[in-house]
Amino acid sequence: MPFHRLRQQVSEYSALLHARGWVANHDGNVSVREGPGEFLCTPTAWSKRSVGTEDVLVVDRDGKVRQGRHKVFGEWHLHKAVFQARPDVNAILHAHPPTACGFAVAGRPLGRPGIAEMVVSLGADIPLIPYGAPKSDVLERAVATSAEVYDAVVLANHGVMTWGDDLEQAYLRMELVEHWARILAVAHQLGGPVMLPDADVQKLLEARTAAGLGPKARSPLLKKPG
Numbered sequence: 001m002p003f004h005r006l007r008q009q010v011s012e013y014s015a016l017l018h019a020r021g022w023v024a025n026h027d028g029n030v031s032v033r034e035g036p037g038e039f040l041c042t043p044t045a046w047s048k049r050s051v052g053t054e055d056v057l058v059v060d061r062d063g064k065v066r067q068g069r070h071k072v073f074g075e076w077h078l079h080k081a082v083f084q085a086r087p088d089v090n091a092i093l094h095a096h097p098p099t100a101c102g103f104a105v106a107g108r109p110l111g112r113p114g115i116a117e118m119v120v121s122l123g124a125d126i127p128l129i130p131y132g133a134p135k136s137d138v139l140e141r142a143v144a145t146s147a148e149v150y151d152a153v154v155l156a157n158h159g160v161m162t163w164g165d166d167l168e169q170a171y172l173r174m175e176l177v178e179h180w181a182r183i184l185a186v187a188h189q190l191g192g193p194v195m196l197p198d199a200d201v202q203k204l205l206e207a208r209t210a211a212g213l214g215p216k217a218r219s220p221l222l223k224k225p226g
């Protein structure tokens, strides 16, 4: 994709995070891999409502600004951890969608998606990463480890990160995580979710692999039992 189009996309998906009500104040960030060791991302301390193409930064893998008038966001190290762990990932979103964040604040994992199509799209689990102070190495390592297996994670008392081949895929995953959180909240009100059996999840994960989604073979549930 041409550089100017990628820049536009960062601006567009940034605005979408705001339009969907998934960020407030300066929350959230957007990044894409532009080339080897080069990335585009949103600036720090900026409403995602109004990131213009001229505000999008070019940074290296350490978050050093190569082009742009603003500073990179403090959570860059978490994006870097995902980009390093997953060479197939080209785009990352971070946001604070309210229902998923409700679970994050309550310390309740979103866990395994309870709807078949969601397992195909998101995998066998949406892990809850224990709280880590901003900029902590522990949090960075936990995100890197999860990225090897998953495409969406919830950070306790913080927010959600999703990633994918491109911003559209990362965006749809964010949408799905929030949608699942809303469904799960209702299921809890109705007596609790009835989860899909392992054998069925196995088949869905095979369909996921066949569709070329996710880090595939690394999913623990994909290993043949026994």
Ligand SMILES: [Zn+2]
Residues within 6 Å of the ligand: 027, 028, 075, 094, 095, 158, 159
């Ligand atoms: Zn955040």
